[in-house]
Amino acid sequence: MKRQKNLKTLIYHGSIWVLGLFMIYPILWTIASSLKPENEIFRNAASLIPSEIRWGNYLQGWEGFGDLSFATFFINSTFVTTMVVIGTLLSSTLVAFGFARVNFRFRMPLFVCMIITLMLPQQVTLIPQYILFHKLGWVNTYLPLIVPAFIGGIPFFIFLMIQFIRGIPRELDEAAYMDGCSTFGIFWRVILPLTTPALATVAIFSFYWTWDDFMTPLVYLNDTKLYTVALGLQMFSDPASLSAWGPMFAMSVASIIPQLLVFLFFQKYLVEGITAGGVKG
Amino acid sequence: MPEQADVAKYNSKSDKLHKQWKVDLIGFAFIAPWLIGFLGFIIGPMIASLYFSFTNYDLLSSPTWIGLDNYINMFTNDSRFWQAIKVTFIFVFGSVPLKLAFALFVAMLFNTKRRGVGLYRTLYYVPSILGGSVAIAVVWKQLFGRDGAINDILSLFGIPSVSWVTSPDFALSTLIILVVWQFGSPMLIFLAGLKAIPAELYEAAAVDGASPLHQFIKITIPMLSPVIFFNLVMQTIQGFMAFTQSFLITEGGPMDRTLFYAVYLYEKAFAHFDMGYASALAWILLLICGIFTAFIFRTAKSWVYYESEGGK
């Protein structure tokens, strides 16, 4: 009996590791390339082991461009991303609760409107949106990046929260109502604690999408001192001339670290979630 | 809904109206952030793009009205439009089911309290973090290139080396594999959903002697259905709008075999300076997406189970 259990555990962990290797191969490759001398990156591309370790790539990458180092980009990205995560968490939970639990008129048409905005490619709204933000004097500030998050700019998250809230039994609301809770009280004391795993998901995604986003900062930020990491990363390369691939890969690795940390931090809320709160309990 | 539950108490019509007015106020207060954003920043640009779709607009000079010409051209005289439609449909129908199945499978695998599971989740999420970065394009081309690791593995089985990313026959399948491999976001959503299923349900079923498969079908699937529904809708929409993979890795080639709809649209807008036509393309895409999404929503009534709504 015990041996069988051990065998099962072995198979479980073994197969996960084998598949996992395939999962992380690209990151291993990126790390390897970030340590290779420039002319080895593509000459000896399949090899994961550099002939000599070049820490210099990290140094050269970090130094950035002119007197603009990656420290600036990291600070900027951290600021923008933190604001966006806060904004997204606030706005998407409120809006989702409204859609999922309050039976107001025009609820369905408005919900449909929200879903439709997901289907229009950004490329064609970019120009009118730019003109709008330009008129507001927001170009070359972080406002076009941050404000939309506070006003529910990403319907993906609203829809996600709606789905989770709809999964929570209404008896809980009613019980709270009987105890004298207001609607907002139900949202704050009942629903929010029960959606912790979903909130963690929203936080992880909005962090990582914002951190990675290239187009919005590219278009709206002019002053290079305001640039984010994603912009910094692509400033190393120009296919037609001499690209700094080594430093580019080095900074790509550096850029993944905050994302991993955030993931590790939030993923424990994924695990806790309901089991700790106790739906039925 | 408490208000709703109480409605029965108010029989007179005026009371009902009064109540509804109050409910409206609460509802709009909650959705206000989105509504402000929608009215302030979204609807205007959307209408603008609809207007552009009836014009000849080269981005750099002002648009001129040409009626339905863009739409007519698209359907009657643009073979690349049809190619883009074809590629995009293959991509959506190839990648979405696979990606969802894989994401659900891995999420279930990780929905345990075994040791090291946190680490595993991270490992499997890594490809999605790499996302659309410059690095991933280079890595993916390398991995599926002629001298890449994939060919090294395949050669063990005697399969000849091909440059998968640039082969007209395999390029699209390679991109499908890429997005399936980036299954991190639906996986996390599934995980969060699985966590929300009360353990008591499984315990009770186990006591009744239900097999794991039976538990999966009778408990996991229905309880998870709102989340499956969400992932299905979102992945389908995102599939139709897919851009980065093709744009960064294959640039739509070779010979338009990976010409995603959004890539074609982008090319029209920013490389050929034909924003009018690109806008028309965008609205057709919206229509296609809308039809599929509406279809999924329609079927949802029969298979999506909401705890809060008594399983209708």
Added chain:
Amino acid sequence: MTKKWHYLFFVFVMTGLLVACSSSDSASETDGDSSNKVELRMLWWGSQDRHDRTLEVIDLYMEENPHVTISAEFTGWDGYWEKMATQAAGGNLPDIVQMDYKYLAEYAGKGLLADLNPYVESDALDLSDVEDTYIDGGIIDDKLYAVNIGANAHAIVVDNAMFEEAGIDPLEPGYTWEELKEKAKELSDNLGDNVYGVHPGAGVMGFKHYLRQHDQWLYSEDGTELGYDDDQLLVDYLQITVDMLKSGAAAPPDVFMTAGTNVEQFPIVNEETAIVMDIHSNQITAIESGAGRPLDLMLQPSLEGGELGHYIKPGQFFSVAESSEQQEEAAKFISFFTNNIEANEILNAERGVPIAGAVREHLKENASDAGRKMFEYVELAQEHSREIDPPDPQGSTEIESLFANEVQDPIYYGEVTPEEAAENFRKKASEILAKD
């Protein structure tokens, strides 16, 4: 509804308003005190090396001209043209922009770029040390819309060590298309498995060159139709690649398609081909650095009894926005960028060969190996040049994707015959050109 909710909502709206207001305040402040102070915005694309050098030159200029402040906006190549198009559409184009030959006609044709001739006349922009071949590329309808900031020439890359290893004499200027085919075949035969003579080129760049050798051009003078009448020209041109692919002289597409346009990943880097067709001369630096061994530039094959195909191509330009309020100051900066020796020592011909004679001479003496090769090659190409054709008309970017998708790639993969490709190209290209 509780008070709590009211508060939250209130706070929400207020923060929004406050943030919005404070930002517009700060924006208007900067517009204030500008009596003789000049602020210029300048936008370019490039890689790390170029950014560092360009920033240093800007600092140098600001030191020498304390009344000028230049704010640098730079990115990589990806996304550059969206950023520019978006800014143009929003009426917010920087004063100085780096421009590509491919897009010059589009931007100039839409009245977005300033004519710089008045500033040449007023001596703000000093081009007295620049030969006409280096200026012509930026002129449309007698107006100077762009100043070349690095000259290029069409080239091929050869690995002479591989020629030697195969026991084959290197290519010499004046060699013909036939000679290329033969030598490439011998290279393939003598260099062993999986090594090929040539990384072929059946693209629009090579075809334009081929047309020039026949004294023709891809576009008609007014840019509303194709400039050549006989499809046989395209058929013959494509046949060269088809022959080389068939004989094994050229590497199959599997070998070279992965790299795309990224020269550092070309198969020659791994000694898989000995020749690369159709590159720009300034790319030698990147290819050599990727390969880690010396490579050489060579002229395009010549046509027996044909015309000279080469021309001096502007690698990149600087243009001044028509909307700029400081056009003269912008022109002065471009003048400095072009003529100043110290600035060009910093720039080190990274964008291509400098156009001012004195600067070129100075840099050539001090150039690195790869740099020297580029200088010498551009001089060689100049000897084999005749004047450049006018910039591509509007719609040309669409023609180029058409050529890549429906001519070049299918030829590589053997999916069409040259005849079919030529006919199809004429039909679709004519439609596109007639549209504009």
